[in-house]
Amino acid sequence: MRNMDIRVENGRRVTEKWDDVFEAMAAEPRRQLIASLHDVPPDESVSLPESAVNPNVPVNSDQLRQELYHWHLPLLADQGFVDWDPDSLIASRGPNFDDVGTVFDVVHSTADQLPDSLVVGCQRLEREREKETGD
Template identity: 60%
Template sequence: MPQIRFENGRRVIDRWDDVFRAVSAEPRRQVVLSLMEAGPGETVSLPENAVNPNVPEDSETLRYELHHCHLPVLADREFVEWETDPFVASRGPRFDEVAVVFEALQANSAGIPDSLVVGCQRLERERHLDSEK
């Protein structure tokens, strides 16, 4: 029994590590959020759906970074699948494991410090919607 608990514990730790590595960069967070809005079975076009609307980036630089860094990180963990022609991303088999982090944050936006909300359009919107209830 202790060996099973150890193996399950290690597996859960590895999965959480995967999630937090995946969301440790803004373009990856934007891809996940865009896919959450798009819905299952849909694709989002890139690089435009990897841009934080408050901090636009050079699209050619972002295209390069997505192709060589950000999308491989998400795809290696099976959170997304992507193609180069057309340049799009879709939900991967483990997408729910990363999406749940954003769902939890959005559901609890009122309890998140302002320093992590102000300037983040999605959390600002969620906080505003909560205050109207």
């Protein structure tokens, strides 16, 4: 394979990986689940739907359970970000969790640099900003 072909193939691969990460983080229940899994040791699981709920936003648990089962969890599992058991409705880190976990870390470690419109109202980012600025 020529050097240019390798560069093109690598470019496509990394573009697809970034698309997968941003798709995974594009919905609040998925972000909350990633946050919940991030907060527990790598070998532990979390229960659902509780671990996919934003504490600031009221939610219909039955509707969320259906959305998780039919949409959010299959999407995250297809990318290898989570493993989940449909019978007990628990989730754990998948083999590719670090792809989303690292992006999660970077966003939260730079909370003081994010615009207020992305921080105010998110308890986790507000806490991170307070830690970083000493407020």
